Amino acid sequence: MRVAIIGGGIAGLAAAQALGQARPDLEIVVLEGSDRIGGKLLLGSVGGITVDLGAESILARRPEGTDLIDAVGLSDRLVHPATTSAGIWTHGAVRPMPPTVMGIPSDLDALEKSGIIADRPQSLSIPRPPTDVAVADFIAERVGSDIVDRLVEPLLGGVYAGHASALSLDAAAPQIAALGDDLLAGATRARAAAVESGPVFAGLVGGIGRLPEAVAAASGAEIRTNATVREMTRTDDGWKLVVGPTTAVEVIDVDAVIVAAPAPAASRLLSDAAPEAAFALAAIECASMAVVTFAMPGSAFPKAPEGSGFLVPPVDGKSIKAVTYSSNKWEWVGKESGEETVVLRCSIGRAKETALLQRDDAGLIDLALADLREAVGLTGDPIDAVVTRWGGGLPQYTVGHLDRVATIDAGIAAVPGLEVCGAAYRGVGIPAVIASAQGAAERLLVDFGKMGL
Ligand SMILES: Cc1cc2nc3c(=O)[nH]c(=O)nc-3n(C[C@H](O)[C@H](O)[C@H](O)COP(=O)(O)OP(=O)(O)OC[C@H]3O[C@@H](n4cnc5c(N)ncnc54)[C@H](O)[C@@H]3O)c2cc1C
Structure with missing residues (x-):
């Protein structure tokens, strides 16, 4: 059985590791279009010091990132930030950021002292609407637009490089949706509970950019770089992939495929095999x-x-x-x-x-x-x-994102031997991306099991 994984970012590599660990008999090939694996995880040198130039930390509050670090033998390098205190540069000064849940303040005295917001916010308790809504609209109605502009927006800008006026509450800020109808009271409760659950973030000595090589090595997969997949076509018993530069195209036959490329590339690749999923991907x-x-x-x-x-x-x-x-x-x-x-x-x-x-x-x-x-x-x-x-x-997880993901899931589920994973679906953070990869690998293994393979 031969499985191709398209994309050698952390999603593709984590999928390869999950498959390789569960089924060492599988022949797995990771096809990466660029000349290096890792995608958004990248080490580089500045002033002779090797540091992360892309992603640099992982959320430690969910297990997938730290578990993978452990599984690939890097746990002795796992560290937590030496400081987590951060500031907000606004009103002419860098001011201490008060404790918040994704920008919703949980300590109003600290907020007032910081000088970030002109007036102490009031919380209106308003039930959430039945459908998805933009983060900014949801929050402004309940605690005012100053909180959106000076706390939520910069935090969302950091995670998604997006705007609160376009991003989906359900997909991009579920932790805010979970605070209940009274956001300030919910934030205070959530923070009290979170204090006991240990450090929020983790990293690796030498950079989180060390993770891709370690995951690739642990997967046992064949890793091919400069191997852009240009087309994928369903055959009677699997898939035919057209790979490589137009001047030296190669055709690779495999039994199953996991597409772990970003949304635009995934959309192009899936346009024949899963047109509805491809259409929904094109909207991301x-x-x-x-x-x-x-x-x-x-x-x-x-x-x-x-x-x-x-x-x-x-x-x-x-x-x-x-x-x-x-x-x-x-x-x-x-x-x-x-x-x-x-x-x-x-x-x-x-x-x-x-x-x-x-x-x-x-x-x-x-x-x-x-x-x-x-x-x-x-x-x-x-x-x-x-x-x-x-x-x-x-x-960008804009309003309606989870509906688009449901359409993608349905389109992919209808095609045997096909899975997708990566940052486009249910979380852009590294642990969420790893979870998406492991889910794709598990579903493929269930398919194989049903087919007696
Ligand atoms: C600057 C930056 C900083 C970030 N910081 C953090 C952080 O600190 N913590 C955190 O948790 N998250 C962070 N993120 C988000 C996180 O890094 C990414 O969401 C995650 O790494 C995406 O992984 P992926 O494998 O889904 O996609 P990618 O990393 O994009 O990998 C996809 C791979 O597919 C390849 N590919 C594309 N098309 C094809 C094709 N046709 N054929 C073959 N290969 C193809 C690409 O070359 C790429 O290598 C950051 C993101 C950015 C951009």
Whole structure:
């Protein structure tokens, strides 16, 4: 039995690992279009220090990420952030971010003290509508639009590079939907319960970008890079894949396929085999963004950077949307960079805001530096700066997303020997993506079982 997995991001690799572990007899090939595996997980060097240039942490409150780290032998590298205190740059200063549940404040005294919101918010208890709704509409009606603009929006910008006015409450912010009709009371309750459940985030010494290679090795799969899948066609007993550059096309026959490519590529590939799923996938827009990673001399800061970084509400019209002080957040980065150097990263770009990203790398570096000067009084030049562009990097879970996913699921379920997984469906965070991959692998194994294979 031969299974092809299209896409060598963490979804494709986790699917390969799940299949390989359950059925070592399967012949598994991962076909990755680019020249490297890992997708949004990527290590690179800035100022001679190896750091993550893409995803850099995982949610530790759900098990799939940390369990996979354990399963592939990296648990001795598992760490938690050295600091989780973050700021919001608004009203002319970086202010301490009060505790929140995805932006819904759970400590109104801390919120008032921070100066982020002009007036202490009041909570209106309003039952949720029966259908999906935009995050901004839902929250503004209950606790006011200032909370949306200065707390929820920057947090959603960080996770989805999206806008609260377009993102779906049910798909992008289910933790807010779960707070009940009175959001402020719900947030206070949720936070009290969460304090006891341990650290929220985790990372790997040496970078989360180490995970893909380890998962690939543990999977036992054949990993092929520079292997873009151009077409997939159903045959009498499996699938025919057309792979590789147009000048050297190769045809690969397999018994089953897991499509682990982002929504636009998955939509193109599935247009014949599962047209309704392909149509629904085509409706999932993706936001582009860039990460500018700096090695800065410590002396460039008028005072040592505090906490893990800060978020920037779009309402304030700045270019950057978030700053992470990597050498504060991760002890291993701090050790690598030493006391004289600060490693930090700035994210730029939200859905439908592509103008900023049309600048060349030097232009993006300048934009980030200008904001850093204004926000924290930075002076001088960086030791090094690396721009990493993530075109179409984050799928947008807009209102109605879960209905689209249900259509995709139904379309895929109707085709034997076909599964999909990845960030386009039920969560963009790494643990959610791993869960989606493991679900796809499990369903395929059930299919094989039914067919006696
Ligand atoms: C800048 C950035 C920072 C992030 N930070 C975090 C974070 O800190 N924590 C977190 O949990 N999440 C983070 N995320 C989200 C998370 O990293 C991603 O949602 C997740 O890694 C997506 O994994 P994936 O395998 O679904 O997709 P991808 O990583 O996009 O992998 C898909 C792969 O498919 C390949 N492919 C596409 N088309 C084809 C084809 N036709 N044939 C063959 N191969 C193909 C691509 O080259 C790619 O390698 C971040 C995302 C971005 C963009």
